[in-house]
Amino acid sequence: MMMYDVQTGFQLGDPNIIPLSDQSQLPTLTDVQKEFSTMILSASGWRKVFALSGDEEDATAEIGATNGVLSALIAQVFADYIIQRCGPSCKIALGLDARPTGTQIGDIIARVLAGRGIQVEYLFITAAPEIMAYSRQLDGFVYISASHNPVGHNGIKFGLNDGGVLPGEETSKLTAAFTQLCSKSESISLAAQLVATCPEEAIQKIFAESASCKARAVASYRDFTRLVVSGTDHQQQQKDFFDLIAQTTKKKPLTVVCDMNGSARSLSIDKTFLPECDIGFDAINNKPREIVHAIIPEPENLVHCARFMEEQKSSNPSISLGYMPDCDGDRGNIVYWDDASGKSQVLEAQEVFALSVLAELAYLDYKNESTGENTKAGVSVNDPTSMRIEEIATAFDATVFRAEVGEANVVNLAREARQKGYTVPILGEGSNGGNITHPAAVRDPINTIFALVKLLAIQDTTLADGSVKQGLFHRWCCKSGQEMSYKADFTLADIIATLPVYTTTGVSESRALLKIKSTDHGVLKARFQKEFEASWQEKKDQLARNYGIESYEAICNKGTTETRNLSDYSISGKGGLKILFKNGAGKAVAFIWMRGSGTEPVFRILCDVRGNNKKMEETLLAWETELLEKADS
Numbered sequence: 001m002m003m004y005d006v007q008t009g010f011q012l013g014d015p016n017i018i019p020l021s022d023q024s025q026l027p028t029l030t031d032v033q034k035e036f037s038t039m040i041l042s043a044s045g046w047r048k049v050f051a052l053s054g055d056e057e058d059a060t061a062e063i064g065a066t067n068g069v070l071s072a073l074i075a076q077v078f079a080d081y082i083i084q085r086c087g088p089s090c091k092i093a094l095g096l097d098a099r100p101t102g103t104q105i106g107d108i109i110a111r112v113l114a115g116r117g118i119q120v121e122y123l124f125i126t127a128a129p130e131i132m133a134y135s136r137q138l139d140g141f142v143y144i145s146a147s148h149n150p151v152g153h154n155g156i157k158f159g160l161n162d163g164g165v166l167p168g169e170e171t172s173k174l175t176a177a178f179t180q181l182c183s184k185s186e187s188i189s190l191a192a193q194l195v196a197t198c199p200e201e202a203i204q205k206i207f208a209e210s211a212s213c214k215a216r217a218v219a220s221y222r223d224f225t226r227l228v229v230s231g232t233d234h235q236q237q238q239k240d241f242f243d244l245i246a247q248t249t250k251k252k253p254l255t256v257v258c259d260m261n262g263s264a265r266s267l268s269i270d271k272t273f274l275p276e277c278d279i280g281f282d283a284i285n286n287k288p289r290e291i292v293h294a295i296i297p298e299p300e301n302l303v304h305c306a307r308f309m310e311e312q313k314s315s316n317p318s319i320s321l322g323y324m325p326d327c328d329g330d331r332g333n334i335v336y337w338d339d340a341s342g343k344s345q346v347l348e349a350q351e352v353f354a355l356s357v358l359a360e361l362a363y364l365d366y367k368n369e370s371t372g373e374n375t376k377a378g379v380s381v382n383d384p385t386s387m388r389i390e391e392i393a394t395a396f397d398a399t400v401f402r403a404e405v406g407e408a409n410v411v412n413l414a415r416e417a418r419q420k421g422y423t424v425p426i427l428g429e430g431s432n433g434g435n436i437t438h439p440a441a442v443r444d445p446i447n448t449i450f451a452l453v454k455l456l457a458i459q460d461t462t463l464a465d466g467s468v469k470q471g472l473f474h475r476w477c478c479k480s481g482q483e484m485s486y487k488a489d490f491t492l493a494d495i496i497a498t499l500p501v502y503t504t505t506g507v508s509e510s511r512a513l514l515k516i517k518s519t520d521h522g523v524l525k526a527r528f529q530k531e532f533e534a535s536w537q538e539k540k541d542q543l544a545r546n547y548g549i550e551s552y553e554a555i556c557n558k559g560t561t562e563t564r565n566l567s568d569y570s571i572s573g574k575g576g577l578k579i580l581f582k583n584g585a586g587k588a589v590a591f592i593w594m595r596g597s598g599t600e601p602v603f604r605i606l607c608d609v610r611g612n613n614k615k616m617e618e619t620l621l622a623w624e625t626e627l628l629e630k631a632d633s
Contacts, residue, residue, distance in 0.1 A: 001015075001016065008125065012124065015201075019195050020069065020072065021192065025065050026065055027065050029188065041179075043171045043409065044406050046157075047147075049152050060101070063154075071108040079113055090140070091119040093134055093138055093142075094120050097125065097328040099151055099289075100151075105154060106122070108195055111203055115194060115196075115198035121216075123210070124214060129442050130221040133225075135160075135163065136220075141157075143158075143159070146327070148326040148331060149295065158171065158174060164407070164411050164441030168408055225269065228438075230242065245458075254321070254457075255318040257312065258305065259304045259322070260283050260285050260290075262292065263325045265325045266283075266290075273446065274446075282312065295326050297325060299333075319337060321452060322336070330445075331433065333434065349434075349506070349507065351499065352435075353433055354389060354430065355495065356448055356452075357435070361395075361425065366469075376422050377399070377423050378424045379399070380413045380414035381402055382405045382429040383404060384576065385430030395479040399417075402557055407443065411427065411441050412559075426438065473490055512605055521574045524631055528594075529554075531630050552582065553580045556572035557576040574595070576595040577594050578593045594628065605624055605625065605628070
């Protein structure tokens with residue numbers, strides 16, 4: 001008999017119907033290898049189109065037998081891994097984002113894990129930050145999601161109980177085991193056997209207890225979010241923090257709006273947590289699987305949230321901020337109300353991250369003033385994050401550490417910095433927006449919203465001795481040499497106006513995505529080096545005259561390791577390669593960057609330029625494109 005999710009009414013599965021049980025419908029090894037070949041296996045997750053039709057825009061729930069076999073084999077390699085690490089009776093959380101194909105993938109994975117003796121807590125539809133926060137109490141998690149990819153895609157993320165995805169070196173072990181399984185003809189019958197091994201009463205129990213597991217996860221996530229945004233696990237200090245926020249929002253009400261776009265966040269804490277903190281909340285497209293437009297939270301899709309903000313502003317003047325998450329709810333970019341123009345404005349991803357870094361470094365400085373601590377601050381970012389972060393960090397005497405693209409790389413680099421004695425309150429991939437606020441190990445739009453709330457709400461206060469303790473924005477203005485920009489009745493637009501000005505390519509722009517024929521990126525970059533060095537000799541005088549570029553430095557980022565003054569570009573392999581351009585004083589003025597995507601079949605490029613200089617950004621990016629196309633020919 002079919003069982004249903006209590007909260008949504010969606011199907012969970014039928015314990016009596018065993019997937020892959022019809023031997024006549026099982027795929028051939030050729031079928032499996034064909035579908036396996038379409039998978040992208042990266043440290044950030046494994047992804048492919050799981051929709052049976054093969055159409056990435058197909059919202060069907062059907063995945064077909066071949067994808068069913070792949071799902072079972074995925075569960076098998078994780079079961080081997082987690083049992084070896086944590087023992088045969090380990091407990092893991094299993095969840096999925098709002099994609100319809102997640103139901104069938106989840107049914108198969110739950111059966112295989114349970115059949116191996118693993119205790120499965122099935123959260124069904126859950127936001128990525130929610131399952132990762134909850135997994136801290138367990139042994140690990142399996143999360144079914146393709147993040148910002150179109151609805152027909154799906155994928156898998158694995159993690160232990162540190163609140164983040166597995167690091168690259170651990171994921172590579174799973175990748176090797178999975179690749180080997182998918183090459184063996186006997187693995188097809190093994191997949192069917194693994195699914196059938198789960199007793200009917202076991203899967204029935206997993207489905208029946210799903211609602212209570214989800215409730216525990218939501219409660220755990222709420223408590224963890226209170227810790228993250230306040231920066232303390234001390235109950236009274238948490239209360240003091242939220243009381244401080246409430247004091248400001250009661251004087252000047254603040255409402256946040258959200259375009260959920262049918263994401264997993266529609267079933268998470270947002271609609272209750274913000275009001276608990278005396279912040280108003282309203283949402284559109286707030287039913288799970290109500291995916292009404294493209295999933296990626298870039299400017300072209302944030303317009304729906306912006307429009308909703310404008311429609312509601314007249315009836316609710318307190319609306320000031322908005323956000324839109326992706327399907328798994330870990331990434332969310334920002335819309336804000338601009339009083340000067342009387343309209344909502346969409347923030348670029350790099351600006352969102354810059355504001356978040358500014359907020360968290362200022363908040364660390366604010367707390368240190370009260371405690372008398374003298375911490376060595378740091379920020380961990382990916383290599384295409386705009387150089388504006390260095391300018392913000394310098395104002396707070398913080399060090400910026402750069403890793404290769406990939407959330408796991410940035411998280412692990414922050415951990416390495418902490419082992420060296422740094423306090424790293426914030427990290428993330430500025431090129432994609434959103435932030436990871438320690439001790440969280442995954443992006444979370446609630447934490448991004450609260451970074452902005454801190455900037456707006458923690459203002460100057462007069463202490464008992466009559467002295468004034470500066471708020472976060474005032475603190476930033478003074479430390480960045482912009483004290484004249486501070487005013488008591490500031491808005492978010494005033495804060496944005498004080499950010500270091502840079503012109504940066506947006507990651508979702510068509511200019512930022514190249515189709516490259518070369519499969520060996522090390523060879524491609526060696527060819528690029530030859531083309532670049534020859535072209536530099538031709539253009540260096542022109543670059544000096546037009547843009548003040550006098551020299552350059554090649555930099556490679558692989559995992560958490562950065563190699564500077566690179567003489568052989570090929571050693572960057574599939575990692576990030578950056579050409580940093582400098583002026584006559586040796587100060588960086590721009591960079592171009594490249595890397596093949598680990599989660600999509602594209603080659604990404606980007607340019608970052610100091611100042612408001614669109615022509616320079618366009619020229620340098622076009623130059624990079626031209627050289628890469630020559631190298632790829």
